[in-house]
Amino acid sequence: MTLSSPWRGDFPGILALEKEGQTYLDSAATSQKPQALTAALTDYYARGTANVHRAQHLPAERATRAFEASRAKVAHWLNADSPGQIIFTRGCTEAINLLAYALEEQFHPGDQLVIGAAEHHANLLPWQQLALRRGLELVVLPLDADGAIDLTEAARLIGPQCRLLAIGQLSNVLGRWQPLAELLALARARGALTVVDGAQGAVHARPDVQALDCDFYAFSAHKLYGPEGVGVLYGRAEALQRLEHWQFGGEMVQVADYRSATFRPPPLGFEAGTPAIGAVIALGSTLDYLLGLDAEAVARHEAALHARLLEGLRQRDGLRVLGAPEVALASFVVEGVHNADLAQLLGEQGIAVRAGHHCAMPLYASLGLGGAVRVSLGLYNDGADLERFFAALDRALELLR
Ligand SMILES: Cc1ncc(COP(=O)(O)O)c(C=O)c1O
Structure with missing residues (x-):
């Protein structure tokens, strides 16, 4: 089932990045901006x-x-x-x-x-x-x-x-x-x-x-x-x-x-x-x-992205999602793979995610980890973004394992 965002066109930055071959999945770091801004x-x-x-x-x-x-x-x-x-x-x-x-x-x-x-x-x-x-x-x-x-x-x-x-x-x-x-x-x-x-x-x-x-x-x-x-x-x-x-x-x-x-x-x-x-x-x-947006429609869209993201991550062998995310944001580690290497290979395929300690070093230390890869979505992301991400993830893991 396609999962499109009716608001994607309101964000010139996400469209420009897409034209450049970039899939932006780092909105928890900073978001793209609407035309209104x-x-x-x-x-x-x-x-x-x-x-x-x-x-x-x-x-x-x-x-x-x-x-x-x-x-x-x-x-x-x-x-x-x-x-x-x-x-x-x-x-x-x-x-x-x-x-x-x-x-x-x-x-x-x-x-x-x-x-x-x-x-x-x-x-x-x-x-x-x-x-x-x-x-x-x-x-x-x-x-x-x-x-x-x-x-x-x-x-x-x-x-x-x-x-x-x-x-x-x-x-x-x-x-x-x-x-x-x-x-x-x-x-x-x-x-x-x-x-x-x-x-x-x-x-x-x-x-x-x-x-x-x-x-x-x-x-x-x-x-x-x-x-x-x-x-x-x-x-x-x-x-x-x-x-x-x-x-x-x-x-x-x-x-x-x-x-x-x-x-x-x-x-x-x-x-x-x-x-x-x-x-x-x-x-x-x-x-x-x-x-001006329909808040319930935004919440439904984000919930659908969240579900699809978690479902896809859980299908990958050796991949572990940290905690139990409740919004369209998930950090994960993969057995035997360094988060920086994975983010590098994703970046080379035009997938913008964030790797490292995410400004929460004591949390990572308490989890016994040096870092993770984080995918975080905004209301402008859609199912095609996730498909590109998962295809790139599979290619990267094939190379790294
Ligand atoms: C939970 C949390 N608090 C505070 C901040 C700091 O925000 P800023 O860097 O915009 O001041 C961030 C940024 O990532 C954050 O995620």
């Missing part, structure tokens, strides 16, 4: 640029209006109460670093920061380094065989000293949703702050921060079919009040003299310097595009 970027740059929040002239007013409209669209998309809860950063990594610095004063020696065993380095290293700076303990919640955090262990480990829980919603290696509702409830019962790394989760299901009831939610636009250079940090109103300013410079200040300064509240107080104006505006257009 490229049109918004071209329009912004072609009409005349201006800096935001600073000047009275027409171009500045127009840029500021479009920039703030994007903030409102992001708030709507996340189901936040208000646009004032949305801080634009340069990416998910920067959003989590912002928290690790801006919350530093909240923690004292002996306090515990809790993370999951499957974290991307972006949601591990900022907390690890904060723990080292402040004499805190970093507690790591173990996974079950499928790749989800073991809730019995979590209930034991999220103890009275827990001051913060920071969890990746969906692992970029294992493709598994974490039991967020239960984990966040355990942390809230301890009075701890809760941070959700939504870099992968935001792509596969529209987040609802009120339903999640988290203090902070972070993601990167570029994985969500949006532009590079823009991240989003949502904060619950009371949680935002606990942030200390962390980067200093233009636009985040109220009054400054040579010896002291006062700073703006969130969000602007946390957006020092000129932001990625065109990209933020283009993110707004990307969200308009995504909101």
